[in-house]
Amino acid sequence: MLDLHCHILPGVDDGASDPEISLRMAAVAADCGVRHIFATPHCNTRSQQKNFRDRRLIGAFRALQTMLDEAGIPVTILAGAEVLARGHFEEHLAAGDFMTLNGSRYLLLEFYFDEEPDYMEDCLRAVERRGLTPVVAHPERYFCVQRSPELAQRWAEGGRVLQLNKGSLLGELGPEAFETAALLLRRGAVSVLASDAHHFLRRSPDMLPLLDCLARRFPEADPELLLRVNPLRIAKDQDL
Ligand SMILES: [Fe+2]
Numbered sequence: 001m002l003d004l005h006c007h008i009l010p011g012v013d014d015g016a017s018d019p020e021i022s023l024r025m026a027a028v029a030a031d032c033g034v035r036h037i038f039a040t041p042h043c044n045t046r047s048q049q050k051n052f053r054d055r056r057l058i059g060a061f062r063a064l065q066t067m068l069d070e071a072g073i074p075v076t077i078l079a080g081a082e083v084l085a086r087g088h089f090e091e092h093l094a095a096g097d098f099m100t101l102n103g104s105r106y107l108l109l110e111f112y113f114d115e116e117p118d119y120m121e122d123c124l125r126a127v128e129r130r131g132l133t134p135v136v137a138h139p140e141r142y143f144c145v146q147r148s149p150e151l152a153q154r155w156a157e158g159g160r161v162l163q164l165n166k167g168s169l170l171g172e173l174g175p176e177a178f179e180t181a182a183l184l185l186r187r188g189a190v191s192v193l194a195s196d197a198h199h200f201l202r203r204s205p206d207m208l209p210l211l212d213c214l215a216r217r218f219p220e221a222d223p224e225l226l227l228r229v230n231p232l233r234i235a236k237d238q239d240l
Helices: 019-031 055-071 089-095 115-127 143-147 150-157 175-186 208-217 223-235
Strands: 001-005 034-039 074-078 083-086 106-110 133-137 161-165 192-193
Touching: 001 019, 001 161, 001 192, 001 223, 019 055, 034 192, 034 223, 055 074, 089 115, 106 115, 115 133, 143 150, 150 161, 150 175, 161 175, 192 223, 208 223
Parallel strands: 001 034, 034 074, 083 106, 106 133, 133 161, 161 192
Antiparallel strands: none
16 A cells, blocks of 8 residues: 555655654554555644745655665655645745645645635646646545535546545544545545545554545445555655
């Protein structure tokens, strides 16, 4: 498996607070069969580190890989970011400040939970004008999508990639997120599932509960496609 969305890079956001926690997160992922983790630190947020593309950030991805190699944990780190659409979003986009997923055309994008659909659409179009493909992080968590899941369904039909969170399908992120995630998954609008892990215990990278949940509650979903084939295509900058 590949985990497309994970806050494993240490000390850069509200995910792993130090390298020891990153190591334990990677060990949990490796134990359940994850071999590649996209390290996707929050980017362009108001309060945390900006995590724009620069030498410091690129050095941090390399340092994490070196640490995993030295610890003998069989996980490859792929660089990325979870870009918050806010502030001077289009200016930063134009300046190339945002890390795409493994250097591909795919940009992992998140919104404030109470964001307006019109602003979301403006941002999605701005990404596409740059020749990039938006991957919408956890659409099931946005209030406008919870009120009208058809909004996210139209995004998917328009070629925007939808990534659901493991925690939403497990019911850990509230009943609204669960219901919305379940509906989008059952309608076939979802391309990728990911952990959005922030720690090795709570919001963890362990995919086994998700695989179990899919088998029991969503037999129509294809775990191979959602957790391996599609994230691998993204890593290789291929069409979905
Ligand atoms: Fe995230």
